[in-house]
């Protein structure tokens with residue numbers, strides 16, 4: 001019997017269903033990752049915003065809550081990246097995802113340790129570059145997606161990347177239900193990856209007041225701004241974003257300095273660390289002083305909303321799909337619902353399904 005809902009993603013990542021919960025800074029904490037994995041999905045822990053010495057304990061905390069495999073996200077420009085690579089190899093996590101800065105040697109080290117490399121990309125050339133580096137799969141994020149985002153919508157980008165690379169491709173950006181899962185698999189993806197939809201679950205440890213603010217947003221309230229760090233980021237519009245959009249250049253510089261100092265106080269980072277992470281958040285490569293200063297804004301402002309429960313003066317990264325979400329299911333309720341909707345689509349099209357999937 002055919003089984004379109006049991007894909008290579010399930011076999012390689014070891015999840016029951018072809019559904020990934022993506023990394024989200026200050027959101028994809030151990031509780032959410034364990035909730036996803038226990039429900040049959042595959043979760044990524046967001047270590048890109050952690051200090052190197054916090055990563056091992058966070059991995060062990062996930063393991064206290066689930067015996068299922070999971071992944072970890074980080075990036076090579078964060079302070080302590082080399083130490084994080086060592087930790088991930090020692091801990092033998094199932095998969096890693098990374099943004100800017102990977103190289104062939106790093107990918108080879110992970111693969112030699114039996115760890116799958118599953119980066120997220122937002123453009124065809126990035127997918128090709130990652131495949132040249134030797135990654136196992138790519139997650140392709142269309143412009144609907146939350147956080148830093150590209151310019152091409154999922155419907156165009158996914159088939160483009162499927163044509164351009166030979167590794168399995170996972171669809172991301174704008175997914176929230178089983179119709180989307182069935183559609184992505186029909187186009188040729190091995191599954192879907194979702195950020196915003198998992199942020200809006202009961203298992204997600206973000207303060208309730210912040211989640212409620214997301215639930216009130218309409219599709220039009222989720223906009224792309226370059227005022228946070230100079231690169232396009234998709235966020236829920238709030239008082240903070242309105243102020244940043246209206247601010248003069250001098251006003252933005254002043255806000256950036258204040259937020260950077262607030263982050264320094266909260267994180268205990270040195271000025272050197274601060275500049276290093278600001279630089280990483282901006283581009284990971286050549287960065288103007290202006291972008292560097294703007295990047296200093298992001299960590300403190302995200303933490304205000306995601307940890308401090310202050311959604312109006314903080315930042316709320318979000319995919320457009322938040323504008324269609326009105327409730328907070330558990331991860332288990334969400335994943336079961338997505339799977340039964342996807343089965344219903346295939347059944348309606350006359351595709352026979354194995355009852356076990």
Ligand SMILES: Cc1cc2nc3c(=O)[nH]c(=O)nc-3n(C[C@H](O)[C@H](O)[C@H](O)COP(=O)(O)O)c2cc1C
Nearest residue numbers: 022023024025145146147173174194195196317319
């Ligand atoms: C609040 C928030 C924080 C994010 N933080 C990160 C991050 O730290 N690292 C990363 O690679 N992607 C990050 N992303 C992007 C997501 O991992 C994912 O690719 C995206 O949310 C998918 O689109 P969707 O929100 O429409 O599901 C973030 C997204 C959101 C909504």
